[in-house]
Amino acid sequence: MASVVESLWRTESGDLLPGKKVRRIHSAVEALSDTEEAVYTVLWTLSPGSAGEGERSAQAGYDLLVRKTQFSRKTIQRVIDKLLEKGFIEIQTPADIYARTPTVYRVLGFRKVWERLSERDRLHVARIGPGVVFAHPFETTEVMSGEATVVRQV
Structure with missing residues (x-):
């Protein structure tokens, strides 16, 4: 047999x-779904930066991300969790509901994310x-x- x-x-x-x-x-962007890439791109472009930099800070609440992407609030929440888990973003400063300030995210560039993915053997x-x-x-x-x-x- x-x-x-x-x-x-x-x-x-x-x-x-x-x-x-x-x-x-072969690149970090291949680890993202289309939806995750759209939210990541919005976060990356929220703060201007110089070419070649490895990270940026972006201040964004769910409402802003909903407006910019046209995704539902629930989708934005799920995608933010996935971007955090995959290592594309980190929370620099949590949102403060009492002061009504949105979360500040540290958005990592693709090169820096790729280095981290390689270190953690996340290549497939x-x-x-x-x-x-x-x-x-x-x-x-x-x-x-x-x-x-x-x-x-x-």
Whole structure:
């Protein structure tokens, strides 16, 4: 009985993926979905900067981002969380609801993000639905058990 064993990959949330869904990235922007890239671009362009700089500060509340992107507030909240998790932005100063001041974000340039992604071995992604997730090789061994093939993580 011949069997084909396909390479398996694991997302950072633990889901398994077939190797054909995973691709290596060559720049930081490839780790973003279209929606994430749109919000990132708005944040990056909110404060003028000089060419070649590695980061900028951007003061923006959800309302401003909703107006600039035409996305819903819920989408903006979700995308900001993803940009934080992926390392494209950091919170420099949290919003103050009493003083009515929006969050100040540290927006990292693509080169700086790429360095961080490389350091954390986040060099492969998979597109799942509208999103892009990081994936890592799932090391396996094949164990023959009767008629069934069991794949175990090493």
